[in-house]
Amino acid sequence: MPEIHWDSKLYNEQHHFVSDYGADVLQWLNAKAGENILDIGCGTGDLAAKIQEIGATVLGIDASADMVELAKQSYPAIHFEQKDAAALDYNREFDAVFSNATFHWVENQKGLLRGIYKSLKHGGRLVAEFGGKGNIKSIIDAIEDAAKQLHFEHRVISNFWFFPSISHYATLLESTGFEAAQIWLFDRPTKLVGEDGMLKWINQFAQHAFVNLNEEEAKAVTDLAVSILKPTHFKDGEWTADYRRLRIKAIKK
Numbered sequence: 001m002p003e004i005h006w007d008s009k010l011y012n013e014q015h016h017f018v019s020d021y022g023a024d025v026l027q028w029l030n031a032k033a034g035e036n037i038l039d040i041g042c043g044t045g046d047l048a049a050k051i052q053e054i055g056a057t058v059l060g061i062d063a064s065a066d067m068v069e070l071a072k073q074s075y076p077a078i079h080f081e082q083k084d085a086a087a088l089d090y091n092r093e094f095d096a097v098f099s100n101a102t103f104h105w106v107e108n109q110k111g112l113l114r115g116i117y118k119s120l121k122h123g124g125r126l127v128a129e130f131g132g133k134g135n136i137k138s139i140i141d142a143i144e145d146a147a148k149q150l151h152f153e154h155r156v157i158s159n160f161w162f163f164p165s166i167s168h169y170a171t172l173l174e175s176t177g178f179e180a181a182q183i184w185l186f187d188r189p190t191k192l193v194g195e196d197g198m199l200k201w202i203n204q205f206a207q208h209a210f211v212n213l214n215e216e217e218a219k220a221v222t223d224l225a226v227s228i229l230k231p232t233h234f235k236d237g238e239w240t241a242d243y244r245r246l247r248i249k250a251i252k253k
């Protein structure tokens with residue numbers, strides 16, 4: 001996972017749409033009272049809380065200590081732990097594993113899926129949604145274009161996320177032992193909050209792109225990328241990001 005500083009307060013105020021959209025994925029999870037469920041990349045804990053409301057028991061894990069701290073404060077009745085998603089050490093404990101907007105951050109996808117497979121009881125399910133092939137292509141292209149115009153193209157890391165196609169992910173799931181029950185790839189244009197929504201999005205989520213630049217250089221690339229995107233992605237006072245989701249349901253056979 002790339003080094004990202006997660007500001008949980010900013011995330012809650014500015015990027016709350018992540019949990020709001022995640023509520024849709026919960027329908028695929030269809031959690032039941034009494035089930036034991038692992039939420040990978042629980043963030044601020046909002047979706048774990050929705051699962052627990054149904055009567056299931058949830059363990060929420062996240063790589064960010066800041067996020068886990070905020071989740072614990074917001075939902076003291078739920079168990080949260082700081083943990084690397086690619087190094088799970090559970091053994092047949094969970095009826096289901098759930099994840100929203102996290103898998104695209106994980107470099108070691110085989111390690112992630114092997115850990116999930118081992119964590120699930122026989123017949124258990126994995127339900128997850130994350131960025132699919134083509135996700136945020138315009139934003140990546142704008143960062144690349146801006147870096148090129150400013151002659152920083154060899155120092156900017158423009159695409160460090162994992163956005164797989166349906167066939168790529170089906171193969172990964174099946175080679176781990178899962179049955180890929182359902183996989184959808186769909187556009188989900190996503191409104192960002194405020195006139196500086198794109199600037200704040202890049203500052204929060206794309207900060208790893210600029211690890212080889214100083215602050216002034218990173219700001220120049222970010223500002224130029226925002227101005228490249230503005231004519232096409234800022235309408236009637238609102239920014240829209242070109243999200244594409246891969247939503248999966250897989251069964252441990």
Ligand code: BEZ
Nearest residue numbers: 101130131135161205243
């Ligand atoms: C996503 O949810 O698709 C996403 C969020 C932040 C960075 C990259 C992708």
